[in-house]
Amino acid sequence: xxxxxxxxxxxxxxxxxxxxxxxxxxxxxxxxxxxxxxxxxxxxxxxxxxxxxxxxxxxxxxxxxxxxxxxxxxxxxxxxxxxxxxxxxxxxxxxxxxxxxxxxxxxxxxxxxxxxxxxxxxxxxxxxxxxxxxxxxxxxxxxxxxxxxxxxxxxxxxxxxxxxxxxxxxxxxxxxxxxxxxxxxxxxxxxxxxxxxxxxxxxxxxxxxxxxxxxxxxxxxxxxxxxxxxxxxxxxxxxxxxxxxxxxxxxxxxxxxxxxxxxxxxxxxxxxxxxxxxxxxxxxxxxxxxxxxxxxxxxxxxxxxxxxxxxxxxxxxxxxxxxxxxxxxxxxxxxxxxxxxxxxxxxxxxxxxxxxxxxxxxxxxxxxxxxxxxxxxxxxxxxxxxxxxxxxxxxxxxxxxxxxxxxxxxxxxxxxxxxxxxxxxxxxxxxxxxxxxxxxxxxxxxxxxxxxxxxxxxxxxxxxxxxxxxxxxxxxxxxxxxxxxxxxxxxxxxxxxxxxxxxxxxxxxxxxxxxxxxxxxxxxxxxxxxxxxxxxxxxxxxxxxxxxxxxxxxxxxxxxxxxxxxxxxxxxxxxxxxxxxxxxxxxxxxxxxxxxxxxxxxxxxxxxxxxxxxxxxxxxxxxxxxxxxxxxxxxxxxxxxxxxxxxxxxxx
Numbered sequence: 105x106x107x108x109x110x111x112x113x114x115x116x117x118x119x120x121x122x123x124x125x126x127x128x129x130x131x132x133x134x135x136x137x138x139x140x141x142x143x144x145x146x147x148x149x150x151x152x153x154x155x156x157x158x159x160x161x162x163x164x165x166x167x168x169x170x171x172x173x174x175x176x177x178x179x180x181x182x183x184x185x186x187x188x189x190x191x192x193x194x195x196x197x198x199x200x201x202x203x204x205x206x207x208x209x210x211x212x213x214x215x216x217x218x219x220x221x222x223x224x225x226x227x228x229x230x231x232x233x234x235x236x237x238x239x240x241x242x243x244x245x246x247x248x249x250x251x252x253x254x255x256x257x258x259x260x261x262x263x264x265x266x267x268x269x270x271x272x273x274x275x276x277x278x279x280x281x282x283x284x285x286x287x288x289x290x291x292x293x294x295x296x297x298x299x300x301x302x303x304x305x306x307x308x309x310x311x312x313x314x315x316x317x318x319x320x321x322x323x324x325x326x327x328x329x330x331x332x333x334x335x336x337x338x339x340x341x342x343x344x345x346x347x348x349x350x351x352x353x354x355x356x357x358x359x360x361x362x363x364x365x366x367x368x369x370x371x372x373x374x375x376x377x378x379x380x381x382x383x384x385x386x387x388x389x390x391x392x393x394x395x396x397x398x399x400x401x402x403x404x405x406x407x408x409x410x411x412x413x414x415x416x417x418x419x420x421x422x423x424x425x426x427x428x429x430x431x432x433x434x435x436x437x438x439x440x441x442x443x444x445x446x447x448x449x450x451x452x453x454x455x456x457x458x459x460x461x462x463x464x465x466x467x468x469x470x471x472x473x474x475x476x477x478x479x480x481x482x483x484x485x486x487x488x489x490x491x492x493x494x495x496x497x498x499x500x501x502x503x504x505x506x507x508x509x510x511x512x513x514x515x516x517x518x519x520x521x522x523x524x525x526x527x528x529x530x531x532x533x534x535x536x537x538x539x540x541x542x543x544x545x546x547x548x549x550x551x552x553x554x555x556x557x558x559x560x561x562x563x564x565x566x567x568x569x570x571x572x573x574x575x576x577x578x579x580x581x582x583x584x585x586x587x588x589x590x591x592x593x594x595x596x597x598x599x600x601x602x603x604x605x606x607x608x609x610x611x612x613x614x615x616x617x618x619x620x621x622x623x624x625x626x627x628x629x630x631x632x633x634x635x636x637x638x639x640x641x642x643x644x645x646x647x648x649x650x651x652x653x654x655x656x657x658x659x660x661x662x663x664x665x666x667x668x669x670x671x672x673x674x675x676x677x678x679x680x681x682x683x684x685x686x687x688x689x690x691x692x693x694x695x696x697x698x699x700x701x702x703x704x705x706x707x708x709x710x711x712x713x714x715x716x717x718x719x720x721x722x723x724x725x726x727x728x729x730x731x732x733x734x735x736x737x738x739x740x741x742x743x744x745x746x747x748x749x750x751x752x753x754x755x756x
Contacts, residue, residue, distance in 0.1 A: 166206025171644035173744020186709035214241025221604035228687030231301035231723025239666035249356035251309035266364035268604035288345035300729030349733025352396035431461035434579035606693035672700030
């Protein structure tokens with residue numbers, strides 16, 4: 105994988121969040137807690153069956169976080185045969201033992217990323233290195249109603265490629281080359297035999313389920329309802345998926361996401377055409393089996409959030425585990441996130457719901473090449489442009505005065521439901537053949553040219569096409585509100601969208617940004633959460649709620665570990681680079697390159713990534729990641745304290 109560095113300054117976090125200059129004070133942070141009884145009884149000297157001389161790997165001299173929220177402790181971690189075999193203040197390494205130096209570092213369970221779109225990439229480059237280099241050891245595929253388990257390659261590609269902004273000409277050949285399965289069981293069998301990088305969990309996508317059972321054309325015809333036989337077949341396939349360990353079902357109700365290809369281009373996804381009766385039938389299975397409904401509400405209006413909440417409520421029945429995207433402090437509506445957070449929290453507490461918003465612990469910054477950005481799908485003029493795939497067709501459209509008038513009307517409609525703030529002054533041009541505009545906002549270019557901002561934008565697109573590279577921040581730009589969001593009990597830290605929107609966003613390192621957010625507050629002496637609780641939110645809490653065998657490090661646990669250098673939790677986390685995509689030829693994507701932050705990533709007891717380099721056989725052989733079946737988790741531990749502890753402010 106080759107990396108070409110871009111200007112870091114253009115990718116830095118917006119000013120409302122603190123810079124390193126504001127955190128110049130590096131006073132020592134707290135003290136390490138004395139070992140508690142739970143950790144003392146797990147130490148190597150209390151485990152007579154473990155011979156430290158035959159340990160495969162020792163992670164030495166680190167501050168140890170077990171993923172439960174318990175106080176951090178200075179302990180060595182010993183691994184053998186992919187499991188935690190020893191925990192002690194000092195472990196001796198045998199002659200064949202590999203040693204990772206964690207002095208001054210934090211040792212914790214690997215991060216769990218429960219919302220990715222790696223479905224295609226894991227076929228071409230199963231290392232999924234862009235996540236693993238940032239401490240992620242488990243990922244989830246099949247999100248947003250789109251999976252690759254059932255449909256033949258062309259249908260699967262048309263469902264996937266435009267929604268996730270991965271060019272169809274790369275996805276279709278990949279699926280044709282690799283896809284030999286058409287059922288959940290066969291898909292899981294494939295993953296069991298595949299040389300995975302991180303561990304993988306999966307949802308069955310409802311759009312794919314519908315398209316497979318009804319046929320793609322019928323599944324997107326609002327006049328057609330599935331027959332009883334078709335509903336029964338959907339139920340049977342969902343049951344099969346849960347039998348083999350899928351997390352649950354993912355659905356889609358927003359009209360933003362569109363089909364690719366020539367056959368049904370720009371149709372909304374099949375899941376958006378389902379009626380409540382169909383959802384009820386499938387939800388009944390999820391409820392009975394304690395599995396998860398991952399949903400996408402109408403992302404613009406959020407009105408149907410009420411329906412998802414009502415389905416989750418467990419009065420006189422079992423609650424339905426439900427998670428939706430996304431809780432965000434969007435610039436276009438500074439109140440909505442507070443209202444829906446309170447509503448979810450009340451339903452969980454008073455009505456026995458089991459509902460979680462997905463939330464990113466970082467600013468939601470998006471980049472665009474010309475017009476190629478999903479936010480334009482939220483209004484008619486934008487949809488019309490994105491429907492046209494060829495640049496010449498788009499150029500003709502955006503040259504039309506009537507189209508420009510239409511775009512201006514949509515842009516000026518300030519009080520309609522929206523996600524994008526629709527403010528071209530709140531942008532920054534990062535790259536353009538016309539060097540004079542680089543560094544300016546599109547609004548400033550408009551002022552210089554004496555034009556309306558929409559006219560200036562469309563002129564730039566007409567002149568430069570995808571060579572116009574610009575960015576904006578959609579939300580999560582206010583530090584205090586972001587701290588409240590990540591502290592909200594009715595959230596899970598998720599929604600990286602890793603593997604998708606390759607030219608638009610890169611949240612692969614959101615776990616590191618969460619730790620920086622919490623640590624920075626400690627450094628300012630304005631703590632809002634302990635480091636232990638932050639680690640739990642990124643690991644053990646997710647493992648418990650998704651019911652998978654991950655997220656904790658106790659004796660006998662699977663050994664998924666990340667070693668974090670807290671001094672690497674700096675402004676490098678916000679800078680963007682670009683890299684070639686392994687296994688996908690000339691395709692390039694946005695990435696993060698903050699290698700100081702992660703000293704090592706260990707997956708199933710094997711060092712996958714260390715000191716900026718991957719193991720030579722990583723992603724090529726079996727033995728690192730594996731498919732993790734839902735239902736294999738352990739009894740959840742109580743939520744840790746929400747206030748900072750002395751150990752939580754451990755060692756800068």
